[in-house]
Amino acid sequence: MKDTAIKKLIDAEKKRQKSVINLIASENYVSKDVLEALGSELTNKYGEGYPGKRYYRGMAVVDQVEILAQKRALKLFGLDENKWSVNVQPLSGSPANLAVYSALVPPGEKIMGMALAHGGHLTHGQKVSMTGKFWNSVLYGLNKETELLDYEEVKKMAVAEKPNIIIAGFTAYAHIVDWKKFREIADASGALLMVDMSHFAGLVAGKQYPSPFEYADVVTTTTHKTLRGPRSAIIFSRRDERELFKKIDKAIIPGLQGGPHFNQIAAVAVALKEAATPAFKKYAKQVVRNAKVLSDELARLGWRIIEGGTESHLLRFDVWMNGKGPGGREAADKLEKEGIIVNENTIPFDTRPPIDPSGIRIGTAAETTRGKKEKDMKKIAERIDRILRKK
């Protein structure tokens, strides 16, 4: 690379990534093949529209790239192309979710998602997000005692509020979600059911987390978390008489986006193929095992694990413990100084502000890619404990 300034920064970041223990629950390390597709000449091509229906010429090759990505996405999650449609053009998770609401919910009408502080996402209708400004959003939370989803409470809210769409799927909820119950809630309130499986898509692909496809109308996912692809997103929607997919395709282009990023779509296709292998299934299993060991060890060392444990790739724990420990920000700083990278995170019913909350969130997707196993998790938990208790 001739640009020495950027080259130096890329090398520095590469070195940083290699030298730390990365416990950011939403990050991962992609394969060389994914990087190669991302850095390819496909980035030079414009092509608004969809395969066979474009506004540009010279599309013969990139149309094949997009079709291959679509086919692999459907195959990975066991979907029949006559029953499900897929859009691989969203640039990332937030625009994907925005596209779904734009397509299916008239502005000013109601969406219902989980509060961010309890484990939801900005784009599930938080008031500071456009999704909470353009639409009238109502937010559900976790049960105060169990810190788990209380499906009866969610149902009561849905029936009273009658949202157009209910969003299930989270960024910090560690337990397995009962998709059937969410379907019942959506049916009882006359809402569409959207599942945002961004965090656990790789676990669904690797058969370590229940698939939401039997119950959802729409499923969105990013491709760069447990799925271990490039930064991008996919929207799946049911192909039936409601023709949701036609509205979603139109919301992406011409509604929200311009030309697809074909290099990114190719890299997604590569990752989807990788995720269909037996090795990936083994990986997904190890991710969940590692998270469980980390959670059990931290609990054994005296830390309060939110929700009482984990059934997925992530967990949150209370570092503040009513003033007995550091705040979330201080905890994350202390860990970073010693080479352990996490993010500070709110815990349900947090008494501290989001900028310096009571908890930290950790996940095992990235370190499992680097070959870490249960014995390594025990050591990591001990290191975390030692660092956080140091005055």
Ligand code: DSN
């Ligand atoms: N930033 C992602 C996460 O960390 O979960 C969600 O968008």
